[in-house]
Amino acid sequence: MRIIVTGGAGFIGSHVVDALVRQGDEVFVVDNLVTGDAGNVNPKARMINVDIQNKDAVSALWRDVKPAAVCHLAGQMDVRVSTRDPGYDAAVNILGGLNVILASREQGTQRIIYAGSGGTVYGEIPAGASPAEETLLPNPLSPYGISKHTVEHYLAMYAAWGGPEYVVLRFPNVYGPRQSPHGEAGVIAIFAGRLQQGLPLFVFGDGRQTRDYVYVGDLVEAHLLALRAGTVQGVFNVASGVETSVLDLIDLLREVTGIAPVVIHQPARAGEVQRVVMSNKRILEALDWRARTSLVTGMSQTWDWIRMKVGHA
Ligand SMILES: NC(=O)c1ccc[n+]([C@@H]2O[C@H](COP(=O)([O-])OP(=O)(O)OC[C@H]3O[C@@H](n4cnc5c(N)ncnc54)[C@H](O)[C@@H]3O)[C@@H](O)[C@H]2O)c1
The missing domain is CATH 3.90.25.10 (UDP-galactose 4-epimerase, domain 1)
Known part of the structure; x- marks a missing residue:
């Protein structure tokens, strides 16, 4: 399958790229390297330096590549940056996300897998309350939580208007190799x-x-399942529940x-x-996904x- 991975030079995206390349997909990485590293990009994938805020560049690129599917992981991912500069956060995460969705729609892309943020969308889970299910009313408490959640609405709306189909994977705290030890998060x-x-x-x-921690390899597995999940779509926590x-x-x-x-x-x-802490019941039932890697491993x-x-x- 021909797949664009936005943010494919970043921590999580580069692992998704590696897995797709391993299973024989034709992978195009779209990344402006603002936090990513070209050295992370699998040599069998094609790296294209584009800023997703640039609507015309995104549209032209999608026209050239005509991806069957898109894994959209490019984003401003730092809560504190979003607090200091909510305009930049919204420009990258909301407008950039919209550019990716509209270009995918124009080119007849079948599926978008979106990196949502379970760690910020639900806000505080009160002590004693059950792990957050996807039906819990969102209550983001940061500009980042708001920007990540907003794109979920566009995805659902455009899917209802004829496509692309979408899967929102709401990530918890993800960890693993290639995560920066010098960042503010992780x-x-x-x-x-x-x-x-x-x-x-x-x-x-x-x-x-x-917090709810999931190993990056388990998160990659969720992407592989979501890409080939037939007509399954919607919002899924990718959580350990622990x-x-x-x-x-x-x-x-x-x-x-x-x-x-x-x-x-x-x-x-x-x-x-x-x-x-988030429930993983829905993704277990729909995609047979579970967090397999223990924290110690x-x-x-x-x-x-x-x-x-x-x-x-
Ligand atoms: N790490 C986590 O625990 C976590 C949790 C929830 C959600 N997420 C989401 O997962 C995605 C990947 O996060 P990550 O931890 O791998 O972070 P990361 O910073 O390593 O990856 C983000 C990638 O997006 C690229 N990027 C940023 N702005 C861009 C732009 N305007 N145009 C093109 N590329 C751009 C960066 O260069 C980088 O390669 C993000 O969307 C983030 O919001 C991460």
């Missing part, structure tokens, strides 16, 4: 990078805030790395939610990569 990569350099770990607040606190993560990292970290507590960050793979990367930085 606590496992950041902690592992600091451990590797012998630096202390900063914990904001008491460290009891919880809550892990920051303090639990530190214990697991100690187990995996054999290094006892120095932990420094800092004041809780304004606006940070305490609890995120996924962390070991991440640690191996960080040692190689930071060791050679």
Whole structure:
């Protein structure tokens, strides 16, 4: 199948590209490399440097490639950047997303798989409440959560207007090799990078805030299933359904790395939610997807990569 992967030079997108290439698809990567790295791009995929904010460039490219499917992962993915500059966040995530949808529609693309954000769309999941199901009323608490969620509406609306079909995969906290240890997001990569350099770990607040973590390889599997899911469409959490606190993560990292970290507590960050956990019942039933990689296994793979990367930085 001829597939465009936007954001295919980034952390998650590059793993999706690798898997598609492995299964024999013809893959085109669309990325402006603002946070991505051309070195991540599989040599069997074609890398095209285009900014998705440029409607004419996107439209022309889609006309040339005529993709059967699109995995749309390009985006501004940092909550704090979205707070500082909500206009930029909206321009990339909402208008850029719309450019991708409209170009796909023009060229008769059958399916769009979209990188949604389960970690921000639901807002705070109150203590004691069940894991968030897809039917829970969205309550994004950041410009990023709003921009990621807005595109879901366009996808559903255009699907109802004749296509493309769509699958929104609402990602939880994704981790694994190629996640930047120097970014503001991605606590496992950041902690592992600091451990590797012998630096202390900063914990904001008491460290009891919880998140739902999924290994990037499991997320890739969800993309492969969603691309070939017949007429199945809609919104799906791609979650483990398990809550892990920051303090639990530190214990697991100690187990995996054999290094006892120095932990420094800092004041809780304004606006940070305490609890995120999502149900994976819908994706299990519709696509037979489950999170197969345990945190310990996924962390070991991440640690191996960080040692190689930071060791050679
Ligand atoms: N990492 C997570 O835990 C997580 C969680 C929920 C959702 N997501 C979503 O998954 C997607 C991929 O995230 P990631 O963690 O791999 O981040 P990433 O920053 O590594 O990847 C994003 C990619 O998009 C590219 N990009 C950004 N703006 C662009 C533009 N205007 N035009 C073309 N390309 C552009 C970047 O260069 C980068 O390669 C994003 O849409 C993000 O919102 C990520």
